[in-house]
Amino acid sequence: xxxxxxTKKRGSKWRADEFWYRSRNIALMASLCLLLAPSSRAQRTxxxxxxxxxxxxxxxxxxxxxxxxxERQLPSCNAPKVEAYLTELGRKLxxxxxxxxxxxxxEFHCVNDKEINAFALxxxxxxxxxxxxxxxxxxxxxxxxxxxxxxxxxxRHGTTEATKAQAAQAGVxxxxxxxxxxxxGALLTELGRFSAGGVLLRYSRxxxxxxxxxxxxVLYDAGYDPRALAQFFEKIEAESxxxxxxxxxxxxxxxxxxxxxxxxxxxxxxxxxxxxxRDSLEFEAIKREVMALPVVSRGTVTAGxxxxxxxGPPPAPSASFVEYQxxxxxxxxxxxxKKYGEKENVSFAPDGGVMEGSDGRGALAFGVIVDVTKxxxxxxxxxxxxxxxxxxxxxxxxxxxxxxxxRQAGRIRLNGQRGLSTYLxxxxxxxxxxxxxLITVIRREGLVSFVCVAPTKDYEKYDKTFASILxxxxxAK
Ligand SMILES: [Zn+2]
Numbered sequence: 001x002x003x004x005x006x007t008k009k010r011g012s013k014w015r016a017d018e019f020w021y022r023s024r025n026i027a028l029m030a031s032l033c034l035l036l037a038p039s040s041r042a043q044r045t046x047x048x049x050x051x052x053x054x055x056x057x058x059x060x061x062x063x064x065x066x067x068x069x070x071e072r073q074l075p076s077c078n079a080p081k082v083e084a085y086l087t088e089l090g091r092k093l094x095x096x097x098x099x100x101x102x103x104x105x106x107e108f109h110c111v112n113d114k115e116i117n118a119f120a121l122x123x124x125x126x127x128x129x130x131x132x133x134x135x136x137x138x139x140x141x142x143x144x145x146x147x148x149x150x151x152x153x154x155x156r157h158g159t160t161e162a163t164k165a166q167a168a169q170a171g172v173x174x175x176x177x178x179x180x181x182x183x184x185g186a187l188l189t190e191l192g193r194f195s196a197g198g199v200l201l202r203y204s205r206x207x208x209x210x211x212x213x214x215x216x217x218v219l220y221d222a223g224y225d226p227r228a229l230a231q232f233f234e235k236i237e238a239e240s241x242x243x244x245x246x247x248x249x250x251x252x253x254x255x256x257x258x259x260x261x262x263x264x265x266x267x268x269x270x271x272x273x274x275x276x277x278r279d280s281l282e283f284e285a286i287k288r289e290v291m292a293l294p295v296v297s298r299g300t301v302t303a304g305x306x307x308x309x310x311x312g313p314p315p316a317p318s319a320s321f322v323e324y325q326x327x328x329x330x331x332x333x334x335x336x337x338k339k340y341g342e343k344e345n346v347s348f349a350p351d352g353g354v355m356e357g358s359d360g361r362g363a364l365a366f367g368v369i370v371d372v373t374k375x376x377x378x379x380x381x382x383x384x385x386x387x388x389x390x391x392x393x394x395x396x397x398x399x400x401x402x403x404x405x406x407r408q409a410g411r412i413r414l415n416g417q418r419g420l421s422t423y424l425x426x427x428x429x430x431x432x433x434x435x436x437x438l439i440t441v442i443r444r445e446g447l448v449s450f451v452c453v454a455p456t457k458d459y460e461k462y463d464k465t466f467a468s469i470l471x472x473x474x475x476a477k
Pocket of ligand 1: 152203207211251252
């Protein structure tokens with residue numbers, strides 16, 4: 001199993017009186033925050049975020065970590081035009097979204113999954129399944145579900161729910177970790193994984209109503225037909241009659257009187273806006289493009305982090321390669337493998353190469369992981385490569401307690417650069433032992449690492465492919 005980015009810290013404990021004092025403050029804060037405060041006049045509903053242990057900066061930091069994990073696990077549409085369209089549509093809505101002055105980074109991803117679903121992580125990392133685009137009759141409906149998601153971000157529902165969950169199981173240790181430690185402490189680590197990130201996406205019915213109300217306001221202000229939000233939900237509900245409900249409802253429970261509440265809000269806004277926008281030629285073109293995308297089998301991971309066991313070993317790696325270009329390097333990988341992640345930190349794996357680890361997280365059993373990590377100190381230092389490699393191995397061992405160095409680092413050259421080659425052994429999520437071949441090179445961007453992963457008993461079958469992948473590496477000049 002190959003897991004990473006996890007450091008466990010224990011929060012310091014407080015004295016009992018201090019704990020009591022802090023708890024009382026929290027109760028006070030809670031009572032001051034009205035969740036839904038409809039005004040007596042016929043005016044739009046004023047919405048405020050609920051009580052929250054986290055700061056908006058924590059939302060961004062936490063969301064980012066979970067988003068990186070989600071990107072690795074979910075198949076991308078690999079359709080830049082579609083993502084550009086989602087971004088443009090998203091930005092139009094964000095312009096009308098009340099975030100209380102917080103600047104979120106906002107990212108929009110298209111997931112190649114025909115299930116009807118969309119979700120937004122704290123901090124503004126939005127994932128829209130192709131299924132949600134395909135089921136939308138027009139741009140306004142897609143804008144409706146997106147406005148609903150963006151409202152969850154603005155109202156900070158993810159960390160509000162996490163706060164409630166943690167308060168419910170509150171021990172001094174947990175609260176100590178929140179207040180005593182910094183934002184990068186144990187809880188962020190705990191939540192900063194996509195499959196564990198479920199708690200950030202399991203909204204209450206009242207959070208759903210709030211997101212509907214704010215979503216309706218945003219649609220209205222952006223000039224769309226605000227009824228489209230309710231129409232989207234009605235449509236997916238009707239489509240699922242007698243079948244499994246769409247995945248969307250497992251994270252976003254359908255509140256009662258959803259349609260009525262949206263109608264009521266439109267009334268408060270003074271009825272429909274003049275000439276409300278429903279559709280665009282662009283939406284129609286994007287929908288056609290999405291419908292023509294290749295269908296990716298739901299082989300590995302679904303949005304809820306459920307990972308079905310694959311049937312049998314992955315197919316043999318193809319001999320023809322495709323290129324991936326990051327900014328620090330370019331690399332080629334077999335054309336029947338998938339890319340997970342973006343920018344500098346990506347993984348390449350065959351179908352069935354990502355499996356469920358012993359703790360229920362997605363774990364790479366077959367494939368290659370590429371990372372660029374920041375290095376402490378001067379990268380020009382003669383010992384920098386050795387030192388950074390040792391640091392990386394120690395970090396990996398924290399995430400993978402069974403990981404051992406099987407063969408000490410030896411010298412190697414990668415695209416003419418001095419590098420180190422280290423063999424590690426670990427427990428494979430496919431069962432038995434795993435071999436991890438780690439290649440590290442130091443560049444001005446930091447330590448570039450390649451980890452070639454396969455179960456030890458199958459390693460021979462992948463050896464040549466791994467060597468070809470490494471041979472193909474080209475560093476940026
Ligand atoms: Zn929702």
